[in-house]
Amino acid sequence: MTSVYVEVIEKGPRKPRISVKGILINVIDVWQTPESEYLKYSTLQEEGNAFCKFLNVKLKQYQAQGAYINFAIYDNKELNYAFNSFPLYTRIVKALELHEYFMEKKLKKLVICGQHLHECVLTRETGYNEMKMRISNIAVAPTLSRAYPPDLNKELKIEKKHYTYL
16 A cells, blocks of 8 residues: 655645635624533533634634624623634624624625524524525625534525635
């Protein structure tokens, strides 16, 4: 059996597949895991924190390239500590307010991501289902979302044309 070693050397951070300038990235429920939750599920806090650390790096990169960032945190939870050094963001949780912000800044696309791809990213007030009725150029970024926990009793659909990979 023969093995092959391949090394890819890149200069600087990779650019996203699409231009992010003028895009609003709405990040849903990237909260600090409350003790009551992680006591029920032993790995929940570790998994959530690891996801938020990853997302923090990606969002900072996109913001440096012209993206706007909004953290929509619901249920009176706190933003995950991984974002403590995040430079500039908004905290809008109402659909109408997010729509007004989008229009005021003359943004060209809304991208939604965050924890709970099959639930919160779709169903929260500033999630996909509500915002697609207000903004026509909308997408969900599954590569910036955590697909936990799926609720197999619900049929939640994202139109194929509304997926984007950043």
